[in-house]
Amino acid sequence: EAGVVQSPRYKIIEKKQPVAFWCNPISGHNTLYWYLQNLGQGPELLIRYENEEAVDDSQLPKDRFSAERLKGVDSTLKIQPAELGDSAVYLCASSRGQGGQETQYFGPGTRLLVL
Amino acid sequence: GEDVEQSLFLSVREGDSSVINCTYTDSSSTYLYWYKQEPGAGLQLLTYIFSNMDMKQDQRLTVLLNKKDKHLSLRIADTQTGDSAIYFCAEIRSGNTPLVFGKGTRLSVIA
Numbered sequence: 001e002a003g004v005v006q007s008p009r010y011k012i013i014e015k016k017q018p019v020a021f022w023c024n025p026i027s028g029h030n031t032l033y034w035y036l037q038n039l040g041q042g043p044e045l046l047i048r049y050e051n052e053e054a055v056d057d058s059q060l061p062k063d064r065f066s067a068e069r070l071k072g073v074d075s076t077l078k079i080q081p082a083e084l085g086d087s088a089v090y091l092c093a094s095s096r097g098q099g100g101q102e103t104q105y106f107g108p109g110t111r112l113l114v115l
Numbered sequence: 116g117e118d119v120e121q122s123l124f125l126s127v128r129e130g131d132s133s134v135i136n137c138t139y140t141d142s143s144s145t146y147l148y149w150y151k152q153e154p155g156a157g158l159q160l161l162t163y164i165f166s167n168m169d170m171k172q173d174q175r176l177t178v179l180l181n182k183k184d185k186h187l188s189l190r191i192a193d194t195q196t197g198d199s200a201i202y203f204c205a206e207i208r209s210g211n212t213p214l215v216f217g218k219g220t221r222l223s224v225i226a
Contacts, residue, residue: 004157033213042119042203042216043158056213091157103146104214106158 002026004107006092012113018080021110025073025094032069033104034077035091043091049075050098082114119217121204126223133191135220137204142185144206149178149189152201152219161189161202191222199224 005024013019025032031050035043046065048056051072060067064083069075079086089109095102120138127133139147145166150158164171164178164187171178177190191198201219208215 006157040218042205042218044216045213048213093158103148103160103163105160106150108157111155 004092004094004105006090006107006110008110009108010111010113012115013082014115015084016081018078019082019112020079021077021090021092021112023075023077023092023107025075025092026096026105029094029096029105030072030098031095031102032075033093033095034067034075035093035106037089037091037109039088046077079112082112084114087112087114119204119206119215121202121217121220123218124221124223126225127194129194129196129224129226131194133189133194133198133222133224135189135191135202135204135222137187137189137217139185139187139204139206140215141206141208142182143209145209146207147178147180147187148203148205148207148214149176149187150203150205150216152203154200158203194222194224196224196226198222 007022033048034046037043047060047067049069052069067077089111091109092107093104095104148163149161151161152158162173164180175192179188201221203219204217205214
């Protein structure tokens with residue numbers, strides 16, 4: 001069974017530029033999560049999707065961050081415009097069930113550096 | 116407190132046992148997890164324990180749960196250099212809440 005796939009693995013951009021990250025969850029997993037991991041910290045949830053519905057986006061900075069999961073499978077996280085403080089690892093995870101109580105499996109992450 | 120607490124560093128000699136400790140926050144947490152993160156990689160699920168269990172063993176890994184003290188530990192027997200990584204404790208709190216992580220414990224294994 002393939003794991004969670006993320007691309008790109010690394011991204012370097014200048015501040016004020018837009019950037020997008022892509023995630024394909026494990027086949028059959030209904031719930032998809034985007035996390036932010038700052039250096040030396042644990043991951044923090046940005047948004048959780050159950051199928052195509054965003055059920056928890058309370059921690060997503062909506063002025064510059066957006067996400068979509070149009071067909072309830074893969075998802076895109078976008079930052080526009082990027083700021084220096086956005087440099088971090090963006091992790092995608094998925095779980096089989098709904099309600100956020102299921103075991104989550106993580107992708108390798110996208111490492112973003114904003115210059 | 117509101118945070119999942121872990122000590123930041125642990126250093127052990129190869130072949131010894133490692134014990135990584137965690138204090139979580141919600142006595143009603145349903146599941147508690149241990150994830151491993153190697154340099155430049157994502158989080159790998161190591162093991163988890165349901166809140167009605169006191170202990171779970173999986174090969175070299177032993178998880179102990181003390182619900183009274185809200186304390187979780189991960190013991191790695193016969194620690195190898197390949198075990199060097201950051202280990203994250205995480206809890207799923209009661210209700211429709213997200214997975215909450217500690218800051219991670221960096222395990223260094225000395226050959």
